[in-house]
Amino acid sequence: MKIEVLGCYGGVDPKHNPVTLLVNEKYLLDAGTIVKELSLKRQENIESICITHCHLDHIKDLCFLADNMILSGNTKGSIKVFGIDPVLNMLKKYVMNNKIWPDFFEIRGTKGNHILKLVPVEIGEKTKFGGELNIEAVATCHSCDSSGFVINDGKKSIVYTGDTGPCPALWRRLSKIKDLKAVFIEISFPNKMRELAKLTGHLTPELFAEELKALKNSERIDFYIFHIKPQFQKIIKREINKLNMKNVHILNDGDVIEIDG
Ligand SMILES: [Zn+2]
């Protein structure tokens, strides 16, 4: 699996993009950063998107991607938008409602297909994500309705959490995935902001380390950290390095990661 980091931060400034991972050129995990990092040609390759929750930093570029697809007049078919019911309902009701943004779930492209297509999923249900991948929504604990996703290519699984605070249900599920190779997980705040992190459904380096105790065989899994608040970057990186775990890696915008196995 090839993962390209279009954005990996928990905030936006000229040097930091909000979160989106591009998988195998065709699949997106969240939609915070797409159109500024992918050429129009590469945008046209997108087949499916997983949305973890409706906070703007995870959905905003879905609006602009949809807009580009209708103008390019070259969509290969509807882009499928996967998410749990409450997340997709919010997207339709509060964002693509013909007030904030046109309803691209109804608008059709030049080939007659809707630009976007809603694909509701349930926690624990396995669904085809595209040609070579399956996904399963997993519980996460954030400040609004949310889920993470397991992505499996038939040989191995990776997990993308989206935003989450401490979450026993997440680790219960992850402990059962035998072919789990990598977990892309958030850390947003430094240790001194532990209470705020818990209140808002986020992690600190310490909380992350405490959560890992609930995961079997965690030393055999690679952890890729995203959603760091740019203003706390230095201190958070220091605190992560202090955990002294060789299998914990901090992502940067533009990173490309090959997950083998
Ligand atoms: Zn969030």
Ligand SMILES: [Zn+2]
């Ligand atoms: Zn976020």
